[in-house]
Amino acid sequence: MLQLKGRINSSNVMKALWVLEEIGLDYEREDVGGAFGKNHEAPYLNLNPNGRIPTIIDGDLVLWESNSVVRYLAATHSAGTLWPTDPAARARCDMWMDWQLTELVHGMVPVFHGLIRKTPEERDMDAIAAARDDWAGKWRILDDHLSRNTYIGGDTFTMADIPIGPLAYRWYELPIEREDFTHLHRWYDLICTRPAFQKHCMTGLS
Ligand SMILES: N[C@@H](CCC(=O)N[C@@H](CS)C(=O)NCC(=O)O)C(=O)O
Known part of the structure; x- marks a missing residue:
């Protein structure tokens, strides 16, 4: 059976x-990472030398990098649905998935960690405000894309929606100022109707 290593309150898990x-x-x-530890010990580092979560083991395959995990599982179990078989359609999904990891995540980390995982004494409110502004600028880009597309990959729900969903939950749940991104909100409302998203991603902030 497939094994997944990682604590459930990680957006990447x-x-x-x-x-x-x-x-x-x-x-x-x-459970690995955070208060559970184990991710900087040899048995885990032998699987994932980054000491980051998640990691999956599927038979002989050891796989880390959360978006690669999403791609692999979508390709092997949902080709033609979550994983588009048309190369151009799939490339559009890959593009937004890469964008999530290289652009969208940067604003989120200081805001989420600053407000949820740090103590009030540790909090740098100026850094949190600057990161929020950066994060909002990235959401604006997605809002514009979603003014012309029902889902991130196009007309249907695909793997491209998955990396962005947990970050959108944090955007809408954190006690921060939020611009009125109409199209982003319409997409988020759609995502929130999915039982799998409700079960694993709409789980509070911790
Ligand atoms: N690019 C990696 C980043 C993984 C990552 O930063 N994971 C965080 C949790 S969201 C982590 O391992 N934190 C250390 C810990 O939980 O102890 C991926 O997408 O899988």
Whole structure:
């Protein structure tokens, strides 16, 4: 059976949990990372030398990098649906998935960690405000894209929606100022109707 290593309150682990639920695959999960530790010890580092979560093991395959995990599971269990078979359609999904990891995540990390994981004494409110502004600028780009597309990959729900969903939940749940991004909100409302998203991603902030 597929093994997933990672704590459930990590946005990167949520991606794996969400796609596993969407495709209906059985798996075993072990808490790793954060307060659970183990990710900087040799057995885990032998699997994932970055010491980051998630990591999956599927037979002989050891795979890390959350968006690669989403791509692999979508390709092997949902080709033609979550994983578009048309190369151009798939490339559009890949583009937004890469954008999530290289652009969208940067604003989120200081805001989320600053407000949720740090103590009030540790908090740098100026840094949080600057990161929020950066984050909002990225959401504006997606809002514009969603003014012309129902989902991130186009007309249907695909793997491209999965990496962005957990970050959107944080954007809408954190106690921060939010611009009125109409198209982003319309897409987020759609995502929130999915039972797999509700189960694994709409789980509070911790
Ligand atoms: N690019 C990596 C980033 C993974 C990452 O930063 N994971 C965080 C949790 S969201 C982590 O491992 N934090 C250390 C910990 O939980 O102890 C991916 O997408 O998988």
